[in-house]
Amino acid sequence: MLSTLDVDIRPGAGIGMFEIGSSLWSVIDMLRGLQHIFPQVDVKYDPDSSATTPVILHLRPHFDLLFSGYHQRLHTICLKKLRDPYPPVSLRYKDTLLSSAEDTLVKVLVSRTFGPTYPGDDLRYPGLWFSFEEDAIGEGFKGASPHPDDRKQEVRRIFVSQKSHDGEERDALDEVTECSIMDGDVVRAVVKVHDGLLLYRHPSTTDPLHVRIGETTAQDLNIDLGPPPRVHYKEDDRMTIHSPNQSRNADRSSHYFYNYFQHGIDFLISGETHIVLKIILHTNVPGSPLFQRYKRCPWELEGKPEDDEDDSPPRMHFYDKFETISHFLCPRDPPPSMLLDRTDEEDDITLPSSTTRLYGYDGVILEVTEASQVVAVILF
Known part of the structure; x- marks a missing residue:
C-alpha cells in the first residue's frame, strides 16, 4: 500500500511542503529528492513567450503549482483528487482533520471549520478557496456525483494563493508580493x-x-x-x-x-x-x-x-x-x-x-x- 501524503493547509501561505513565494528553481530542486512521492512532474509553459510565461508544474495526481511569469515565484497551489488513492491524501487545518481516505471533505465541514463567507458557487476565504467542480482537464479517478443535499457537496479542488491587502481577488498573472521566504x-x-x-x-x-x-x-x-x-x-x-x-x-x-x-x-x-x-x-x-x-x-x-x-x-x-x-x-x-x-x-x-x-x-x-x-x- 502506498504511504499517505499528509499535508496541512495554511491560508495565504501554502499547502504541505509547498510555500507561496518559493522560486521555481527551489521547488523543482526539492522535488528531485521526493521522487518516491512525486514520480512524475510535468512542466507546462508557452513556448512563444518562454521568458515571461507563467509556468505550471503538474504533480500527478494531486497538485498543480502555478508560478509567476517574470520572477518565477509560486503564485497559486491547487490540491485536487482528494479521494484518489495513488497515493492517499490526509488533509489538515490546524488541529482539524478535513479529509482522508475514510473522510470526505464536504461543504458543511468547510463552513464549520472556516466560518461564514460571501455567497457564490465556491467557498472563498482570504488566501483560500474551495471548489465543488471537477477539474475540467483532469483524468483518471473521478469522485462521486454531486450530492442532492447542498450541504453534502464534495470539495473537488482547493486553492491557496497570497492574501490580498486591499480585499480584491488577486489575478493569476500577477507577481507575488514580497514575503519572508524571499x-x-x-x-x-x-x-x-x-x-x-x-x-x-x-x-x-x-x-x-x-x-x-x-x-x-x-x-x-x-x-x-x-x-x-x-x-x-x-x-x-x-x-x-x-x-x-x-x-x-x-x-x-x-x-x-x-x-x-x-x-x-x-x-x-x-x-x-x-x-x-x-x-x-x-x-x-x-x-x-x-x-x-x-x-x-x-x-x-x-x-x-x-x-x-x-x-x-x-x-x-x-x-x-x-x-x-x-x-x-x-x-x-x-x-x-x-x-x-x-x-x-x-x-x-x-x-x-x-x-x-x-x-x-x-x-x-x-x-x-x-x-x-x-x-x-x-x-x-
Whole structure:
C-alpha cells in the first residue's frame, strides 16, 4: 500500500511542503529528492513567450503549482483528487482533520471549520478557496456525483494563493508580493558594463551589493553572499583560441568559479589574485539547455546616462528580445556569432532546440536562443 501524503493547509501561505513565494528553481530542486512521492512532474509553459510565461508544474495526481511569469515565484497551489488513492491524501487545518481516505471533505465541514463567507458557487476565504467542480482537464479517478443535499457537496479542488491587502481577488498573472521566504534572494541585478553588478536583494530595505570586476575578491563574496554551493575549477579553455593575446592566458588553469545556483550567478575568480574576473548571469528560460540549473537572475543592462544628473539611465531587461538588446549595445548590425550546443556532452538530453549563439560586444557576451531570447549574460 502506498504511504499517505499528509499535508496541512495554511491560508495565504501554502499547502504541505509547498510555500507561496518559493522560486521555481527551489521547488523543482526539492522535488528531485521526493521522487518516491512525486514520480512524475510535468512542466507546462508557452513556448512563444518562454521568458515571461507563467509556468505550471503538474504533480500527478494531486497538485498543480502555478508560478509567476517574470520572477518565477509560486503564485497559486491547487490540491485536487482528494479521494484518489495513488497515493492517499490526509488533509489538515490546524488541529482539524478535513479529509482522508475514510473522510470526505464536504461543504458543511468547510463552513464549520472556516466560518461564514460571501455567497457564490465556491467557498472563498482570504488566501483560500474551495471548489465543488471537477477539474475540467483532469483524468483518471473521478469522485462521486454531486450530492442532492447542498450541504453534502464534495470539495473537488482547493486553492491557496497570497492574501490580498486591499480585499480584491488577486489575478493569476500577477507577481507575488514580497514575503519572508524571499529574504536574501536577488530581486534585481543591474549590470554596469566595464564595472560590474549592483545586486538588490529581499527584503527591499537591504542595501544593494556592488560587485566590481577587477576589485571584488572571493573573500568579499563569501562575506556578502555566503559560501557558494559549489567551487568549480576552470577546465574548459576552448575559448582561448579566439583570444588575441595568448600570453595572458598562460595562468588560466588556476582560475575557478564560484557557482551561486540559488542566485543565478557565476563568478570567475583569478587563481593568483582571487579577484573577480568575469560575471555570468542566467535567465532560466524554460525549454533552453540551461533551464533549472540556475535560478532566474532578473538582470537589467544599464546604458550610459545622458548627463551627470541622470539618475534613471536607459536599461534593457532579461525579457527583452535579442535584437532590441543588440541595438542597445551597438546600433550597428549584430556582430558575427559562434554556435554553441550545450548538449554535445550530454547523451541523455534531447531538446527541441539545443543550440544557442554567442554574440560578443565591448565588455559583454550574450548567449541567445533561436527564439531570440538571451539566456545568459557574460561580463568581463
